[in-house]
Each structure stands twice: as structure tokens, then as C-alpha cells.
Amino acid sequence: xxxxxxxxxxxxxxTGQSMTLLCAQDMNHEYMYWYRQDPGMGLRxxxxxxxxxxxxxxxxxxxxxxxxxxxxxxxxxxxxxAPSQTSVYFCASTPALVTRGEAFFGQxxxxxxx
Amino acid sequence: xxxxxxxxxxxSVQEAETVTLSCTYDTSESDYYLFWYKQPPSRQMILVIxxxxxxxxxxxxxxxxxxxxKAAKSFSLKISDSQLGDAAMYFCAYxxxxxxxxxKLIFGTGTLLAVQP
Numbered sequence: 001x002x003x004x005x006x007x008x009x010x011x012x013x014x015t016g017q018s019m020t021l022l023c024a025q026d027m028n029h030e031y032m033y034w035y036r037q038d039p040g041m042g043l044r045x046x047x048x049x050x051x052x053x054x055x056x057x058x059x060x061x062x063x064x065x066x067x068x069x070x071x072x073x074x075x076x077x078x079x080x081x082a083p084s085q086t087s088v089y090f091c092a093s094t095p096a097l098v099t100r101g102e103a104f105f106g107q108x109x110x111x112x113x114x
Numbered sequence: 115x116x117x118x119x120x121x122x123x124x125x126s127v128q129e130a131e132t133v134t135l136s137c138t139y140d141t142s143e144s145d146y147y148l149f150w151y152k153q154p155p156s157r158q159m160i161l162v163i164x165x166x167x168x169x170x171x172x173x174x175x176x177x178x179x180x181x182x183x184k185a186a187k188s189f190s191l192k193i194s195d196s197q198l199g200d201a202a203m204y205f206c207a208y209x210x211x212x213x214x215x216x217x218k219l220i221f222g223t224g225t226l227l228a229v230q231p
Contacts, residue, residue: 033219040123042205042223050217058218088157094219098147098209103219105159 003027006091006106013081013113021076021109023091029104030096032074033058034066036087037108043090049074050096081113116141118208120222127196128230134181135191135225137206145211148182148189153203153224162204165189167211193227201229 007022023032031050035043035058045058047066055066063085065077074093078085091106117140127133139148150162165173165182172180177197181190193200206222 031217035221040223043221045218045220048218090159092219098211102161102164108157
């Protein structure tokens, strides 16, 4: 089925460890986004990309890095995990123009940093 | 920068009754889209309804309808004949109608809706 796939679904990290979350979409969408969801704070944009090879900072980019080497993939990296990064992470993709379609979301990744 | 505000952290409604969730937004753009997303306990994000800013007519999808007040920058969601399956977190979202690097999908903080049997 077409859609957005996030890997992994769950992860527990120790403080200071690093990890990469993978987001893959097969809809040829130009835009991809990474959000974190925390209680009472909604979905906050971490980084986003408007095309292959381009990324931009969102609302809460500190402590995260991203890369979009291929149009279908958007990677979110944590170089040195901190307990404050415990959250549920969502990836989403959209066409460049809203008139061409809606946003699709991955199923989320629950990350716990201990 | 655009912002989306949901001032009701939690709401409750009796089954079969009607409930309205509030959303306000701030933007200087004239071309944009507004959305309501539903997030059940499964964490899946489900699009409920979408409104184009250039359309004066309020969007409707079965039991879900919006009250779009462009001048007031208000975008409320009305759920009629509430069902137990409507219980979820509801997010209001904004997206620019223009392409380019500033085109982001921005969310409010959400409203947790409980449906009482």
C-alpha cells in the first residue's frame, strides 16, 4: 500500500547515544516533514524538506539533524540523545501544492531516552 | 510567521449530541488551507476535513462541518450526532497555498475529545 513508513516504531536510548529515524514515502511527494508530539504541545515541526538535497529548520531543530539524499527518504538523526528528546516522532509528506493532494503521515516512532 | 491556536485542551460530549472545537490562526497570507486532523489512541493521523481560504462556503464531510470566519481568522469544527468512535485528539492545522521553502504544515496544540455514552 502506498504511504509513509517510519522505522523503527519504538526505541529506547541511553543518554548520549545516537540514532537515526528513517522515513520513506512512495508517493513521489516533494515535501517531507519531521514533527515531535509531546503532551499539551501538539505537533511541533523539527525540520522539513521541500525537495531532494534541501532541508530547513522548523520550530524545534536543536539537537537534531536531517538529510534528504533521495526524494523518497527523509532521515532524522540524534547525535547525542537527551532525556528531553523523549517523544513521539512523526514523519509526513505532501505534494508541493495543496491542490495536488493531502498530507500523509507515518505511524509514529515512540522514543524514550533514559 | 503563521500560528495556530487551540484554546480548549479537553472537551466532552454526550453520545448523539453536538460539539464544537475551536481554532484560531494568524497569517498575513491570502492563499492558504486549513485542516482538522483526528488522532485516535492508535496514533494514526486522519484527515477529517479541509477548507480552502478562497472558498466562502464552509466545508462539510458527513457529520463534520466547519465554521470558517476568514476575517476573524477562526476555523471551528462541529461534530454532529457524536459517536463513541469520535473520541480522539483533534488537531487544527494550517498550510500556505504558496509553494517554496516557507511552505510548512503547522499544527495547533490539540483538543482531546471525550464522548460519554
